[in-house]
Amino acid sequence: MKLITAIIKPHKLDDVKSALEAYGIQGLTISESSGYGRQRGHTEVYRGAEYTVDLVPKVRVEVLVDDVDAHDVVEVVVKSAQTGRIGDGKVWTQPVDDVVRVRTGEHGPDAL
Amino acid sequence: MDSALNSGDTAWILTSAALVLLMTPGLALFYGGMVRAKSVLNMMMMSFGALALIGVLWVLYGYSIAFGNDVGGGLLGNPFEYFGLSGMLGEDTSAPYPVMAFVAFQGVFAIITVALISGAIADRAKFGAWLVFAGVWATLVYFPVAHWVFAFDGDDVVGGWIANNLLALDFAGGTAVHINAGAAGLALALVLGKRKGFGRDPMRPHNLPLVMLGAGLLWFGWFGFNAGSALSAGNTAAVAFVNTIVATSAAILGWLLTEKVRDGHATSLGGASGAVAGLVAITPACNAVSPVMAIVLGAVAGVLCALAVGLKYKLGYDDSLDVVGVHLVGGLWGTIAIGFLGSATTPAGVDGLFFGGGVDQLWRQVVGAVAVLGYSFVLTWVIGTVIQKTMGFRLDQDDEVAGIDQAEHAESGYDWGTLTSGGGRVAGSPARPTDARHSSGSSEVSA
Numbered sequence: 001m002k003l004i005t006a007i008i009k010p011h012k013l014d015d016v017k018s019a020l021e022a023y024g025i026q027g028l029t030i031s032e033s034s035g036y037g038r039q040r041g042h043t044e045v046y047r048g049a050e051y052t053v054d055l056v057p058k059v060r061v062e063v064l065v066d067d068v069d070a071h072d073v074v075e076v077v078v079k080s081a082q083t084g085r086i087g088d089g090k091v092w093t094q095p096v097d098d099v100v101r102v103r104t105g106e107h108g109p110d111a112l
Numbered sequence: 113m114d115s116a117l118n119s120g121d122t123a124w125i126l127t128s129a130a131l132v133l134l135m136t137p138g139l140a141l142f143y144g145g146m147v148r149a150k151s152v153l154n155m156m157m158m159s160f161g162a163l164a165l166i167g168v169l170w171v172l173y174g175y176s177i178a179f180g181n182d183v184g185g186g187l188l189g190n191p192f193e194y195f196g197l198s199g200m201l202g203e204d205t206s207a208p209y210p211v212m213a214f215v216a217f218q219g220v221f222a223i224i225t226v227a228l229i230s231g232a233i234a235d236r237a238k239f240g241a242w243l244v245f246a247g248v249w250a251t252l253v254y255f256p257v258a259h260w261v262f263a264f265d266g267d268d269v270v271g272g273w274i275a276n277n278l279l280a281l282d283f284a285g286g287t288a289v290h291i292n293a294g295a296a297g298l299a300l301a302l303v304l305g306k307r308k309g310f311g312r313d314p315m316r317p318h319n320l321p322l323v324m325l326g327a328g329l330l331w332f333g334w335f336g337f338n339a340g341s342a343l344s345a346g347n348t349a350a351v352a353f354v355n356t357i358v359a360t361s362a363a364i365l366g367w368l369l370t371e372k373v374r375d376g377h378a379t380s381l382g383g384a385s386g387a388v389a390g391l392v393a394i395t396p397a398c399n400a401v402s403p404v405m406a407i408v409l410g411a412v413a414g415v416l417c418a419l420a421v422g423l424k425y426k427l428g429y430d431d432s433l434d435v436v437g438v439h440l441v442g443g444l445w446g447t448i449a450i451g452f453l454g455s456a457t458t459p460a461g462v463d464g465l466f467f468g469g470g471v472d473q474l475w476r477q478v479v480g481a482v483a484v485l486g487y488s489f490v491l492t493w494v495i496g497t498v499i500q501k502t503m504g505f506r507l508d509q510d511d512e513v514a515g516i517d518q519a520e521h522a523e524s525g526y527d528w529g530t531l532t533s534g535g536g537r538v539a540g541s542p543a544r545p546t547d548a549r550h551s552s553g554s555s556e557v558s559a
Contacts, residue, residue: 044316045375047385047421047434051314 001096001109002070006061007033007089008081013059019080023073025063026112033060039086056087064099066109115205120345122209125217128340132220135333136163136227142326142384143231145319146433150515151235152318152525158230161239162246163223169250170219171197177255178218179263179271186273189259208344217340218262225254225289229492231433232297233304235315236512239520241505245495249296253491254288257484261288280480281460281473283352284341286396286447287484294440295488297431303496304506306430308513315432320380327384331360334391338398348459352398356391359398359410363390366414374418382418385438389417392442397450400460405453409446417442444481451477 008016013030020028034055041053065073070093077091101111140159147155166174173191180189194200200211226246233242261282263271274280274287282288307315317323338356342349367386368378393413394406401409421437424430431437451474454464463469499505511519518524537543 045371045377045379046316046381047437048371048375048418049422049425050375051316053314 001099001112002065002067003094003096004063004065004070004073004077004091005094006063006077006081006091007035007058008061008077009083009088010057010059012081012083012088013061015080016061016077019076020063020073023076025065025073027064029062031060031062033058037087037090058089064096064112066112115203116208117203117205117210118208118344121343122213124345124349125209125213125340125343128336129213129216129220131333131336132217132224132340133163133333135330135337136160136220136224138326138329138333139224139227140326141322142330142388143234143433145322145324145326146231146317146381147234148315148515149318149525150517153517153521153523154239155230155234157239157521158237158242159227161243162227162230165243165246166223166226166250167219169247170222171215174222174250174255175215175218177251178222178258179214180259182259182263182270182272186260186271186275186277188256189263189272214343217343218258221285221289221337222250222254222258225285225293226250228289228293228435228439229296229300232301232431232435234432235307235516236304236507237505238503238507241499241503244503245300245499245505248495248499249492252495253296253488254292257288257292257487260484261285261480274480274483278476278480280447280476281400281450281454281462282396282447282480283399283460284338284395286392286443287480290392290395290439290443291447291481291484292443292488294436294438294443295485296492297435298429298440299489299492300496301429301431301436303493303500306428307432308509310430311425311428317381320384323384324380327387331387331391334360334395338391338395342399342459348399351459354403355394355398355401355406358403359394359406359413360387360390362407362410363387363393363414363417366390366411367418368414370415370418385421385434386414386418389413389438389442392417392439393446393449396443396447397453400450400454400458400462402455402458405455409449409453412449413442413445416445440485444485447481448474448477451475 006016034057036054036056041056044051044053061077063073074091074093082088098107099111100107136159140156143159144152144156173195175197176194177189177191180191180193182188183190197215204211226249230242260272260274263275265271265276335353335356339349339353342352364383364386367382367389371382372378390410390413393409397409417438420441421434423437450464451471452464452466454460454462454469454473455467456463462473465471465474496505507516507519
């Protein structure tokens with residue numbers, strides 16, 4: 001099993017969700033996050049005082065998938081999150097030892 | 113015997129007093145939105161604290177110091193003459209309005225002047241020390257200065273030196289309120305020192321809609337401040353009213369234009385600040401300039417104050433919310449501008465330099481402004497230093513970093529939800545019963 005984590009632009013969340021749904025993904029976890037890549041942040045001015053705002057608001061999407069689906073799911077996320085402009089985000093994959101469904105106690109791929 | 117009481121005038125003065133009272137909660141919102149979320153309550157409480165304390169002191173002896181018979185040199189009213197407003201409750205049929213209406217109207221001026229100072233020392237003043245300062249400052253600085261500026265000689269009463277000897281014009285408090293509070297803010301900012309992280313950490317306003325709301329309430333209340341200062345519901349009030357609209361409008365435009373040219377953006381904080389700068393500047397002059405000159409006065413105020421708020425970074429003092437940049441600079445400009453832009457066609461009836469009046473009024477305006485500035489600065493610095501060295505004025509550094517709301521009031525302004533607001537439970541309540549499957553000894557849970 002794999003954990004796929006995607007950091008995307010907040011306004012692309014609906015596209016990514018729909019694309020994953022269309023692919024057949026059953027569940028995912030969304031959280032608000034912030035950070036920066038090469039684009040850094042932006043500048044704000046208050047009464048003439050400039051502030052560099054380093055951290056850009058992003059959305060983190062986490063999906064647990066079977067090994068066989070991992071590559072395709074990453075593709076689906078990348079395609080649906082892409083705007084082609086700076087700050088589109090990152091997607092990465094990590095191996096997962098075990099998953100347990102809390103309600104039933106099922107382990108492994110059955111719990112996905 | 114016929115009564116001279118004019119119910120229209122009385123109604124307008126009482127209404128104006130209520131309008132001016134609302135300015136202090138308006139100021140609390142204006143200031144509260146400008147600080148970080150961890151300081152919003154303390155920022156607002158400094159205004160509300162001033163409201164409470166000065167309201168009481170005004171009735172006890174403040175009115176008497178400001179409007180009692182002069183004890184010498186036009187410097188001070190007799191503090192005991194009207195102590196507790198004694199002997200003032202009877203009806204006076206010879207005056208157009210009851211003296212108690214005037215007491216109420218002037219009292220709310222005292223309140224907001226003290227509250228204005230708090231913007232210079234955001235995030236870092238012990239609340240108790242602030243209240244002590246507020247009481248001492250009102251006693252030693254505001255009440256006497258109000259006597260200088262607002263106490264006019266009467267039939268059998270001698271008033272203050274600026275109003276009656278110097279003859280500087282200050283219709284609604286450019287000197288007594290704004291220069292006074294601005295100079296005090298500067299002194300206090302120097303006594304308390306900079307906030308931790310000033311000039312390095314972002315100290316962005318946490319809620320600009322609150323700032324805009326506060327500015328709107330200030331403007332609304334300011335009609336009472338300026339037009340109410342006519343102390344009658346007539347032409348002078350109407351002229352002051354119109355000037356209060358138009359100078360403020362022009363100042364917003366002036367501030368926004370300055371921002372657009374300098375920073376590339378016209379901002380909401382700039383709009384709100386421009387409004388206040390215009391209100392400050394027109395305050396002393398609202399009965400002395402024509403509406404067209406009020407536009408000039410306001411526009412210059414907007415530009416001037418927008419530039420002045422940058423001074424603190426150059427000079428290195430932390431006047432947190434720009435009491436100096438807006439109130440001191442705006443108050444100085446408005447007070448001195450009368451000497452340039454004043455017109456004899458107005459209710460004040462004095463020509464300034466640009467209207468053939470020479471420098472006669474101008475020098476009076478400058479002397480009045482400088483006198484109040486100097487007195488307020490020196491006295492505030494002394495009062496602040498004494499409080500700092502005795503009971504301590506500045507908050508502990510760790511408390512400042514963690515947030516003054518927590519340290520001083522044991523509250524937080526906002527509940528961000530369980531995780532970020534720390535969870536917890538009512539003190540003294542039992543811990544949540546654990547799930548029966550994980551604890552054998554729990555009798556509270558039915559499996």
